Amino acid sequence: MSDLPDSSPYDNLHAAIEAAGIGTWDFNPLSGSLRWSDRCKELFGLPADALIDYSVFLAGLHPDDRAKTDAVVQQALQPTGTGEYDIEYRTIGLQDGKLRRVRATGQAVFDEARTRAVRFVGTVMDVTQRYQQAQDYQAVIEYIPQMVWLTDPAGYHTFFNQRWTDYTGYTLAQSQGTEMWNNLLHPDDRARAQQVWGRSLQTGEDYEIEYRFKGVDGAYRWFLGLAKPIRDEQGEITRWFGTCTDIHDQKLAEAQLRSSEERYHMASLATNDAIWDWNLQTNSVSWNDAIFRLYGYTRAEVEATSQWWYEHIHPADASRVVDGIHRVIDNGHTMWQDEYRYRRADGSYAYVHDRGYVSHGEDGRPIRMIGAMQDVTEQRQIQRALRERDEEFASLADNMAQLAWMAKPDGYIYWYNQQWYDYTGTTLAEMQGQGWKKVHHPDHLARVAATVDAAWDLGKAWELTFPLRGRNGAYRWFLTRAVPVHNEQGKLVRWLGTNTDVTEQKQLQEQLERAYSDLEAKIVFRTLDLEHQVQELRRRLGE
Incomplete structure (x- = not known):
């Protein structure tokens, strides 16, 4: 393979690329020789004079990305393909140990007969900061305790965050448009909600309303719906950004209602957890049937000791979890909770959120601990699967209500x-x-x-x-x-x-409390007056 040109235009181009923080690489698939620019070596944590080859490249990749990246390289070198190469991977500096996220692009060059690749060239760029910024915006979308949604200028829903899916049970694809949204509204709120939303779409004014939405369980909860228009440089509305905040408890407080049906529903949800009962005096542990259903164990496999539980905690988590629960017990505390990995019967691990309550005897000694182990694997998988979303969400934070x-x-x-x-x-x-x-x-x-x-x-x-x-x-x-x-x-x-x-809701609640207080006082005064009249009547009858 001939050397790269030494002309002034090339020097200028190379200088511009380096100035932009972009590294370059040149690989000869026939000889196996690999050349990296100084910037490319820097992204792999190597000094400028380091010797490199393809094995060094693979060694510098994050272990979880190594096989996938190698497969993409080999695919690009196949004459039957386009030769294009575009991938994002993590590097762990071979000398500085620093973790970086890198975007690599390239193109394979084939011989005239297109039977084999003769050259493979491309660039690398550090996208660590961009990725972190995207993760921050993604976190705002997914972690705020509201359901988040976007519509086009006409009110057609184009996006919902995970909380919407968790609450309604409907996916993004099922929820797009307006039909699903309207169907989930309480029938008594539907016409009013459509009227208020239509006025905002027509005038461009901010949207605010309280309504009830049906959840995946079929029950309705009260939400505060807020939306703001997002405009372009010309002032034209390009989309609407909205949130739905759960205000159900506040609404119940305003009406002084506590639904027995809701209490029953919340109690039934607890049966989805693996409930455990630990006798701290005998060290025996009993489980409900969820330990079999959720984690695949048979009754014969589950031992009634705390040691059996300890042994099924992931080795990397065991010391922390066991020390933590005994610290709560030994120090006289009552509440404990932790998250860790728990081994299923098939050898795989589930992420669990475990919490427990310590009961003490009259002498203050801990005698019993009852807890619930909830499988949160799906939530953790969702967290791990979060990826960079479109740049339109960069305006999310400043446009939310x-x-x-x-x-x-x-x-x-x-x-x-x-x-x-x-x-x-x-x-x-x-x-x-x-x-x-x-x-x-x-x-x-x-x-x-x-x-x-x-x-x-x-x-x-x-x-x-x-x-x-x-x-x-x-x-x-x-x-x-x-x-x-x-x-x-x-x-x-x-x-x-x-x-x-929630100023308006707070004021209404205070008005209700004052009204109840006044009523209670009137009842007391009336009762005293009646007692006085009865005593006076008895006195007269006695005369």
């Missing part, structure tokens, strides 16, 4: 959406870290700070209602929800939170 924010695992808030700044009139410099306290009402700040500080330490999702000061100095009530986000190893990497304005 709620105030939103992200925090580090320790609670240090490092990002707010534009709605937060528009409402509070603050800047990131003022708000990051613990700056959020500046816009909290002083009467509620201590309560809020204590609650969230405890939540940061425990790493559990939390929900709280409190007032926030707007740019005009007035306070409005917000329902705040925050959820922890974990990576594939189960490590907490960030928090995602939203603030939904």
